[in-house]
Amino acid sequence: MFISSTEEFKIPPNWVYRGEGNCNVVLSLPNERKILRIRKTKRTTSLLSWLLNWITDILYWYCGNALNEELRDLTFYKKIIRPLIGINFVCDAEQVFLSRKQIKVLEDELAHQRPGYRKNKSLQYGRAALFDDYALLPDEFYPFPLSNNTYAIEIKPKQGWIPFSEKHLPKCTFCLNQYVKKENGQINSISSYCPVDLFSGEPSRMVSALKALIDSPQNNFKVFKNGELYYGENCEIELFKNFIAEFFRTERETYETLVREFCVLVKQCLLTNFATIEKTNNCNMKLFCEWNKIIQENSFQTKLPKGCVLERILSVQMLDVEGNQYYYKLLAKKKLGEYDYVKELVKEVSRRPGTCLKCIVMMLGNIDEKIMRENHLVLVPYLISAIAKDCSLMLTFKKVMEVNSDNYGMKNVISTKFGDYVVNVGVFDLYPKPVSTILKHRKKMKKILETWAKNEA
Template structure:
């Protein structure tokens, strides 16, 4: 990775005397929330057997990597997805003793499968915690937060002859590999359709079978558990906020849909809300790839436009050499953009595909709080939706938007082949034509 421009002297952040809550982790990072701040901290992991003598070298590489991710986030993603949905991220310097204490405090909450890596970092990335009660300060109610990992919202031409989209095909392979217990009824084509009737059905399917694509929390506490039904949990939230609701899930899904379709112009289009009553049991076996009718500039439209950059590209013909050099070139390209169409015109096939990969794997965070008439008057330039005779203030963010390594391409070629081969076997076994 080439050296990155940016502030190499970030401000210090002390974790001493702060309440830290473990949120989760992936292969590269651990994420914790800093209670009462409305912020989360992302910390880079290293293998447990790292040589202590490598500390200086490690710190330099860590700083270089984080500066690179920060530039990609602030220059490329903000332009493509929009300032409204990509929130500021800052680089901070950390105390090594405090990090050592932190790992001791959170280790018991970490999955055993992840504990071959630990923290030995000197820096971190600080960003908005959408689950925090402080993310929206205008009212003191807890924050209801929805996380949706949308996946691929369009169907490539190569799959047009098949009943299913790629996500739904992949469900059969996941079932075969025992990575899921049952096939999800969720289809991302429905969520990205722009038709609230189909979007409602898609969200209901996510609630029924969340897998890793849907989560609900109230002030960072997950709503899903074995003891309380999701309907009762949401009902309890509305009751806490002094809102009378007969059907809590119905109201919540309408709030989510209004948020996903919201744009800066606040334009309403009655055709978006036309309910399709022509569905029948047979059509439910197909993924509906009708044209999208998303309002321009809404969060789903921004993500979809990035995904569609992949359109027409043949994976096996894309040339790549360095894992992240394409992203370095993107940062330079978007440094002083004149307009988005001009930037798009300059993208090569590799850059288009890798940007689409980010958009297919990102998550949408929706923070929700009810408002009273007094707090509504205090708001300026906020997202407001109205349901059940109540106003709700909304904060939307797109997260998990780091650049992907080009080494993923070969993995994707193999995965796509495996998904299609397995799906065709399923069709043959069930005597289904395409």
């Protein structure tokens, strides 16, 4: 497909740097209530490599590859990941074009805002998309007055599901990886947060997990006020104390009481099914549905209510039944493009109307051994599960200023002893993972086990 012209997206002048991960830089567009997500690419280190990269970049763009790859990823996001997690929790997205000049200006303006360890990558020309900004409440009418300030809690819950082949490990992957991060100097102390506790659905374990995130946020817990970062990694706990007194609008209670009530509020949001319309499962295959039932009854006990955000995320993580070693062995016999599976999976889904996505993914992971050697779609369960293991969720709050018994009938109003709150829940960071993710995880697990053994010796 050849793309000869595109319309440049006009970036509003009041954009705000929201943050970045390994693959993307995120800018907030406050007036539009949108997030502009820009892909990153490896930074060149020499004049020759810069020149080669520049020439390749020109050809790459001229042939339309950048736009087509972004379109490929957005199609995957809309047709696969969004339905899997749930359209109540995952917003729509729109592809946009940023010119080379815009990218250069952004690079210069972001230079003093980006953390040093992220500057090994630069912004990628030609790949950007717009999403709803979950740090702000949707612009809807509410039949009662709300506070002026909007507060948002971002959580990166990580891996709550442990595949059968990894159940012998002494701790979950996140907890074991803490020792690697400490050895590498990425953190000063080991966090007591455990994803398995958060995904357990047990109130006391969930509250303990949330308290651990507050005490040691690392990159897994952030607080925003009106779309701007208020508390997170490398922040003093005093900031969170200020936030929580402001959030509940009280200075009479102790910090411990406020933290407890805050964790209970967040826990309730994570356990509530906010769907306004319940979708009936009329799947004509039942493979995943029956498999999921067996897993729940015999191997993995969770008390998460059906349809809550954590249950939706966990159900996608659970597509990886076998664990990394199994998929690593399969991949070792293949030579595959990083994203070859993406288009093929979208085609496979379109060929099977009436079949739920989880059933299709599980079927692909259980195809005949002879076909398996030829078909790279057998890796799909692991790669989709990896997306859910690395996603983020956002809880957004506004306080209801007038107590009214009618509020309690609304699904998106949560009550606390300090008042009622309108809440919205969103899930993001859901783009496809490259096939090399399997190799990356293999190396990471090897390092994790070596470091753990060293610390336990």
